[in-house]
Amino acid sequence: MKRLKNLMLLGLLWLATTMTASGAEQGNNLKLTLVYDSPYGFEETLESLRNSIHAHNFRVFPDRYLEEGLVDEFSVNTRQVSVRFCNFSDLHQALQIEPQVGVVLPCSITVIENEAGKVQLLAGNVQAMLTLFDNPELTAAFQDLEQKYQAIIDEVTL
């Protein structure tokens, strides 16, 4: 009986260690955001991004400058543009599963051109974003969104 108790204790200890280690590993390996270099110019990258998002059946909202609303229109940096998009069916489903999901909405990919003329695409990492909610149902429902993001970015940067 005593041996069984000790075995159970060791088993639980192993389980707890695995859960803690898995959480730590997620934190260490996953990146919350992804940065990609574009081999094309700023305008060309933006146009290609909009077209690719459309092709993946998302509704594209009007572009917004990253600083828009934070500063007057004459001072805004026009070389930082967020292309925002949404699939309303997915949005409705996501809000039903996890009302807090709005903190990472809407889907967006930002194109920036830095002072050296380098053009980059920046996006949230869907896999990492999903871990923030600790909601297995949400994760299961939206795992494929990561592949869509990747396909869009691949089309734009290839």
Next chain:
Amino acid sequence: MKRLTIGLWGVLLAMLLAVPAQANDKLLTARSPQAFDLALEQVQTVLKKHNFTVAHIQKCDGGLKDMGYTTDSYKIVFFGRLEEVRELSKTHPALVPLFPFKLAVYADGKDTRFSVLNPAELAPLLGADKALAEQLVAWERDFRAVLSDMETVQVALAD
């Protein structure tokens, strides 16, 4: 041997308690007993009080209704500070997808709830250096102050 067993149980309990704590801390939330429209108006005032600028408000509920879905009131308030966005988008481009910050405001019965990412908890996922980690902690402090104000400050209902 008995002492060792007790110690092991203690370690086990601490580890199991730590796992849900890690998950919950990544989001900051608050609840206000105020109706949605008043709370939405008030949160903009509170954000300004804490030196944030409201960049725009996304009407998720309106968009969903236009597409034929039924939904409760749901808006996202985008906010930030220009100088921080301008500086950090250069020094730490990985932060760009987080700008402007997003505060989800949504009806929960008669109450209104607010949710925002906890910046300090994102440090490992952002590979934050010391300067960024300090900035993330400062934002967490500010966000908590905003949410605390939303829980305590009441707007008088007009007659």
